[in-house]
Every structure is written in C-alpha cells, then in structure tokens.
Amino acid sequence: MPVITDANVLIDYADADITMLALYSEKIERVIIPSVILDEVDQLTHDDCLQYGFEIIDEELEILSEASNAQHGPLSFQDKVCLYLAKSIGGVTCITNEKALLKFCEEDNIPTKRGLRLLLELAEHSHISRDDAIGMVYAINEYNPLHIHQGVIDDFIQLLDQYNI
Numbered sequence: 001m002p003v004i005t006d007a008n009v010l011i012d013y014a015d016a017d018i019t020m021l022a023l024y025s026e027k028i029e030r031v032i033i034p035s036v037i038l039d040e041v042d043q044l045t046h047d048d049c050l051q052y053g054f055e056i057i058d059e060e061l062e063i064l065s066e067a068s069n070a071q072h073g074p075l076s077f078q079d080k081v082c083l084y085l086a087k088s089i090g091g092v093t094c095i096t097n098e099k100a101l102l103k104f105c106e107e108d109n110i111p112t113k114r115g116l117r118l119l120l121e122l123a124e125h126s127h128i129s130r131d132d133a134i135g136m137v138y139a140i141n142e143y144n145p146l147h148i149h150q151g152v153i154d155d156f157i158q159l160l161d162q163y164n165i
Contacts, residue, residue, distance in 0.1 A: 001111075002030040002055070004089070006082045006096040007040040009115035012148070014043035016139035020128070022052035024118045027127045032057055032092065036064075036081045059085060074100045086110045097147060116140075116148070116156050123165045130165050 005021075010033060013021040025031035031054045038049060038056060049056050059081055067080035075083065079101045086094045086105065093111040095118065096102060105112045116137060123133040137156050141148045 001091055001093055002032050002089075003093045003095045003113070003118075004032045004034065004082060004086050005037065006094070006098060006101060007037050007078055008097050008147075009095050010037060010041050011043065012097075012115055012140045012144055014041055015143035017136060018044065018048070018052060020119065020122070020136055022054070023127055024122055025053050028118070028121050028125065029093070030055060032089075034059055034078075034081055034085050036078050040078055057085065060088075063088060072100075072104055075104065083108070083110070116152070120156070120159055120163070120165075123160065124163055130160055133160065133165070 010021075021031060033049055033054050033056050035056055035058045038044065038046065046056060063081060063084045066084050067077055070080055070084075072080055072083070079096075079098060082094060082096070083101060083104055086092050087108055087110060093113055094101065094105045095113050095115060096105075097115050102112050119128070119133045119136055122128045123130055134157060137148065137153050141153060
C-alpha cells in the first residue's frame with residue numbers, strides 16, 4: 001500500500017536526511033507527494049523527488065476545488081488536498097503528524113501513520129539499525145524541537161525496545 005505524505009513529515013525528513021524517506025519508499029511502501037505539498041517544501045525540488053524515487057501527483061481540478069470549498073475546521077488547504085487525494089486514490093495511508101488531519105482521516109477510514117513510524121518500520125525490517133533510527137530522530141529533533149521533543153524521542157526508543165529492535 002503506498003503512502004501519501006503531508007508537508008510536516010516531508011519537511012522533517014528533508015531537513016534531517018531525505019535518504020531515509022527514500023529508503024522507506026524503496027524498501028517498504030512507495031511514497032506519494034501531492035504537488036501542492038511539494039510546493040510548500042523549500043528543501044526539495046521536483047527533480048530531487050524523482051531522484052529519490054518519490055511519486056509526485058498533480059491534483060485534479062476536482063480535488064483542488066473540493067479542498068478550496070470544504071469546511072474542515074483547522075485543516076489548511078494543503079492538508080485538505082492530502083485528505084481528499086487519499087480518499088480519491090483509495091488504498092493509501094496518510095503520513096502526518098497533524099492532529100486535525102489524523103482525526104479527519106480516521107473519520108473517513110483512511111489509514112494513518114505518524115512520521116516517525118516510518119523509521120520504526122525501517123528498523124523493524126532491518127533496513128536500518130537501531131542506532132540509525134535513534135540518530136535520525138535526534139536529527140529531526142534538531143530541526144523541529146517543538147514537535148519532536150525529548151518526550152517523543154523517549155516514546156520512540158520505548159517502541160524500539162518493545163519491538164526488540
């Protein structure tokens with residue numbers, strides 16, 4: 001099942017080490033990036049994404065229109081595009097750390113994962129080591145200390161322990 005990512009997760013990986021997301025796309029699940037999400041991310045170009053094996057999707061006018069006109073509380077236009085694109089594609093998992101997007105995906109029965117879950121899966125399948133996974137979480141923390149704080153890091157390490165990684 002492919003995954004569709006929102007901007008916050010894409011930015012975290014682009015800032016810390018985009019090759020980890022590329023490895024996930026190659027080894028676990030194909031990563032899809034909506035073009036309006038890519039437009040939000042200054043750290044990556046369209047060519048970069050193609051080089052890393054990500055699939056860029058240009059949204060249909062219907063999706064953009066629906067996202068422009070829909071009332072989904074605190075969701076940004078880009079988050080709404082991510083939501084409606086995931087619904088229209090079907091069979092995809094939405095990767096986000098946005099609580100509101102997680103909630104709306106759940107309401108629409110769209111599977112979700114948080115951004116650090118990708119590292120856990122890479123380690124679980126022995127594509128990266130435990131130390132690499134922890135190092136990446138700390139790298140993301142350097143760029144995003146507000147959201148990936150020590151409590152999140154501690155929870156991540158506990159999950160690694162729980163899975164015997």
